[in-house]
Amino acid sequence: MTTFDPYAPSRDTTEGTVYSVTGGDWDSLVQEIGSTKEERVVVNMGPQHPSTHGVLRLVLELEGETVTEARCGIGYLHTGIEKNMEYRSWTQGTTFVTRMDYLGPLFNETAYCLAVEKLLGITNDVPERATVIRVMMMELNRISSHMVALGTGALELGAISPMFFAFREREIVLDLFEMITGLRMNMAYVRPGGVQQDLPEGAIPKIRDAVKLMRKNFKDNTTLLVGNSIWMKRTQGIGYLDLAGCTTLGITGPVLRSTGLPWDLRKMQPYCGYEDYNFDVITADTCDVYGRFLIRMNELEQSLRIVEQALDKLEKLQGAPVMVADKKIAWPAQLALGGDGLGNSLDHIREIMGTSMESLIHHFKLVTEGFRVPTGQVYAAIESPRGELGAHIVSDGGTHPYRMHFREPSFNNLQATSAMSEGGMIADIIGAVASIDPVMGGVDR
C-alpha cells in the first residue's frame, strides 16, 4: 500500500517499518500490518492510563497477545524532593518526605525522623509515648495503604465492588488521621524528637471503635475475593517471582514474603519498640499475585492487633511527653486549638511576647534557623507497606541535610515488572504491576 494514510503513517527505520497510530481509521492500519512479515508490535501503555497505577509508562513489545518485552518509563512525577530538602531545616524536612509515597506518609516521616535521631544520637531519648503513637499511626497507615492496593488492584482487574469496600475502610482511617493530626494526608506529624502534638481528647475510645468497625468490615472484601473463582483465575500463577529473583532484584515487602520468606524488618531488625508487640509475619509460598493479595489481606488483621496493643500502652502513658526534653531540638509546639480555630497556644504566645525575651529569641532561632545535627551519615530502614523504606542522610554539621536519599521500595520493586510479565499475556501485566503496588510519588520523588 503506497497511499498516505493520515491516521496511520508509516516510516522506514533501521529496525523495520514503524507505524504510528494516531487514532481514527484502524482498519487501514490492521490491513497494512497484516501484510508485513513481522508480527512484532510495540505498544506504549501510559503514562496516562487508568490501570497503570499512576503515571507509569509501560513500553510493551507484543507478539499477538503475548508480551515479549516489557520496560517501564518513570520520572513523570519527579519533584526534586531530595534536592529541595538540602535547602530546608531538619524539621521542615518532614513536610517534604511526607509527600513522597503519598499513600504511606507516616512511614516516610518516621524513617526520616529515625535517621535524624540516629544522627543526633537521641534515639533513646525519644519519649515512649511518642514512639507508641508513631507505631499506632504507622499501623493505621498500613491499613489505609493496603486498602488502596487491594481496592485499586481489584478495580484494575475489573472488579469494582472491592474498591468500594476498600475505600470505605480507608475513609475510616483517614478520618482518624484528621482527628489526630488535622490532615488526612501529608500530615508532617512525626517530627525529629517525637511527634508534633499529643492525641486529642477522647481519641483512644474513637480509635477503639474504629478498630472494631474495621475488623467487622474487612469480612466484606474477604468474602468477595478470597476463593472467588474469577479472581483466582486472574491472579493465581500470574506475576511469578521466586526468592532468587527477589534477592537479586532487591525486592522486599509483600512480594518477598510471597516467596515464603518471613522477612519483615519489624521482626528482624525491630525499631520503634516493635519487639514488644505480638503479631505474626504473614507469608505465602505461591510467589504470585494471589499470594501477595492474601498477604496484604491478612496483614490488615495483624495491624489491627498492633493498634490495639498500642492503645493499651497509650492508656498507661496518659499525660507523658511526646517530644524530647531537649529544648534545643524540640520545637515550641505547645499548640492548642483556640476559639478562632488557630493552632497557637495562648500561654506560649504570652510567654514569648510578654514575659521572656530569651524565650522569644529561642523560639525565633529554633523555628527560622533550626537545630544543628552533628557530622556523619546514617541509614535507617523501616518496613513500609511496600517493603524496605530506607533513609540515607548525610549531615555536615549544619542546620539542614547535606544529602538526603530515600531508598524507596516502590522504585526498586518496579524493576520486577519485566521479570514478572515477560512471556505472559498483556492482560496479566496489570495484575503483576498491581501486586507490586508501586506508588509513583515514591518512585519518582
Next chain:
Amino acid sequence: MFGARGTGDTSGYGGLVRTAASTGSSERPYGSYFDEVADDLERAYPLFSEAIERVVVDRGELTLHVKREKLVEVSMILRDTLKFEMCMGVSGIHYPTDAGRELHAVYPLLSLTNNRRVRLEVSVPDADAHIPSVVEVWAGNNWHERETFDMFGIIFDGHPGLTRILMPDDWQGHPQRKDYALGGIPVEYKGATTPPPNERRSYK
C-alpha cells in the same frame, strides 16, 4: 546579616556543634558483629588491605571504603561468601571541596541469611567520574545506578543501559550536584526573572 561578624550566631546554638565524626579509620575492636564481618572478608579476600581503604564504624553502622578498581571483586565476595544477598541501591554524594574525591557512591548491603547490614563507599574524582557497575552482582542496582548517573553524573562502567531515569532524556546537567542551583533554571515570567531559591537567601 545585620552587620554581625563571624557566623552571626548570637544565640549559643553554635555550641550544639559536637566534634565531627572522625574521617580516619576506626580502631579495632569495632564492636557488634562488625569484627566478624571484617575478619570474614579478610579471610575470603587476600587483597583486603589493598582494596579497603578505610573501615569506619559510626553510630552503630559499618562502612567499608572500597577502591573503585576492586569494587566488583569485593561485592562478589560479600554476596557469595559473606551472604550479603541484597544491595539496597546506591546513593551519590557530592563533596565539591574534597579535592580528588569529589563524588562518593554509597551502597547499603543487607544480608538476609545473617540479618546484618554493611555499607560500601566508593569515592572518585569529579574529573574522572567512573565507577564499575555492580549490576552483574546485584541486578536490582540497575535503576539505582541510572538514578545516581542522572542526579550526579557518575558513570557506571559496564551498566547495561546507563540513561537518565527521572529527568527528561535531553536534560542538561546533573541536578543533585552541589554546583547545580536549586530550581536549576531561572524562572522567567512576564519579563522578570526569579533566581533559583538558593540564591535568594541562605539559612546557613
